[in-house]
Amino acid sequence: MQIDDTDRRLLRQLQADPALTTADLAARANVTEATCWRRLERLRTRGVLQGQQAVIDWHRLGWSVEVSLRVTLDKTDPRAFDGFIAAARQIPEVLEIQTFLGRVDVRLNIIARDMEDYRRLYRERILTLPHIADLEALMHVSDIKSGEALPL
Structure with a gap:
């Protein structure tokens, strides 16, 4: 699957802080909340984002x-x-x-x-x-x- 610069910004920010709210993630990636939500859903549907998990020490x-x-x-x-x-x-x-x-x-x-x-x-x-x-x-x-x- 091809991803563009917006997807990359979202993924970089999500990797840096997986607990970000959609609003905070959108702000950090410089997109609207609606765009952020649509992009994340598309990445999930295509299997790029496979969920979030708790990392336990x-x-x-x-x-x-x-x-x-x-x-x-x-x-x-x-x-x-x-x-x-x-x-x-x-x-x-x-x-x-x-x-x-x-x-x-x-x-x-x-x-x-x-x-x-x-x-x-x-x-x-x-x-x-x-x-x-x-x-x-x-x-x-x-x-x-x-x-x-x-x-x-």
């Missing part, structure tokens, strides 16, 4: 460990991907599931309250996931750059 809620698990699946079973992903979705501590082409098939991003909680989760839930051929855990140390803002 899970550290403040007592989760202190983040681990990225790189998983290589047993490709001799044609149901390996579907079975693994279905089972991984059932683990509440799995925040993100991504699939890849290459040696690593799936990446799971998981959180735990502390190292003891991680060990329990790893032994009881992760190692019991089906079709794992190889598994590598990468302990998260720090975020250097994080964000979903596009260079509009």
Whole structure:
């Protein structure tokens, strides 16, 4: 979908502050409220804007460990991907599931309250996931750059 300068201004302002009211967003993007509302609706209808979400700092809620698990699946079973992903979705501590082409098939991003909680989760839930051929855990140390803002 092609977007013009007005759409870009609206999206830049919305990325900077998703909580803006339509009136404030219109003022910052230098358009009328009606134009702002119509443009946002068009962007939603076309799937450019897919909603708003609450970003929760899970550290403040007592989760202190983040681990990225790189998983290589047993490709001799044609149901390996579907079975693994279905089972991984059932683990509440799995925040993100991504699939890849290459040696690593799936990446799971998981959180735990502390190292003891991680060990329990790893032994009881992760190692019991089906079709794992190889598994590598990468302990998260720090975020250097994080964000979903596009260079509009």
